[in-house]
Amino acid sequence: MHVFRTEIIVPLFEKKINYSSSILLIGSCFSENIQQKFSYYKFSSLSNPFGIIYNPISIAKSIERIVENKFYTEDELLLVNENWISLDHHGLFSGTDKNIVLQNINQSIENWHQAIKKASHIFITLGSAWVYKHKAKDSIVGNCHKLPSTAFEKQLLSTHDIINALQNAILYLKKINHQIQVIFTISPVRHLRDGFTENQTSKSILFVALHELMQKEKSASYFPAYEILMDDLRDYRFYADDMVHPNNQAIAYIWEKLKNTFIQEDCFYLMDEIEKIKKAIAHKPFNTSSDQHQAFLKNQLFNIQKIENNFSRDFFKKEKELLQIQLNS
16 A cells, blocks of 8 residues: 555653643744643643743743743833833733733733642743844843834844753753653744745754753653644645644644643543533534523533543533523523
């Protein structure tokens, strides 16, 4: 039989994830995609305390600051077009009220400081080796916030820069959680705004840096998300309309690879049961007031109760509230 694709077989991970695990994800938008999968299946997970960040220097800086529990002050914010921004944060943390912006930023630091202390696993996803240094502040930023390009100097990180930053990040994580499992991955999202050749150069530097880092940090692991999309799927039908980001089908495929690598097999049954409940609740009925639909809602509540009793966990708080509202309406 002819083989028409090269499937990537990912080595199994020793210290696997289960429903007692606490999972953190930080880095590019791919971190958000995977966190949404963990959340969907009711694992304890958080993503991106500073919002989406692509470069390893900013990722490492955010980890160090969180571990130190060092809050931001108003002199670290910039007022741009009546909007307060932090150059270290995604635009989601920006706003017109300076005090609220600081409160949200610092609350996220506090939440993540506590989360790192009890986390079992952290996934760090690198997006690009290209960075932007703010000239006035003389520091690499996590987000340019569409400020004039003249305010920044674009630079390409060296493997040495990346390795040092990520080693420091690991040291900081281990300061407050010696048991945390660190998993690196490279985002499959292509940064074509930098240019095709520039994107390839950037990804190559990230690969070399992580290869060397893995030799030094034996406790760290690697998951080949980029390779799965580029070498296993290898087709534009697995990209979103922008031809840059992976589409839902690709994300689902990569998630299955990640699931089989990192999650304990005895979790799979519960994951399947959770998915059945989620899909049933998402079903839109023709007549919400019919006896048939009312019976359906009661049956879903019964199924939820059975799962929660079997596993002694309150998995479906929001879903139960939604079902109860529909029953009472």
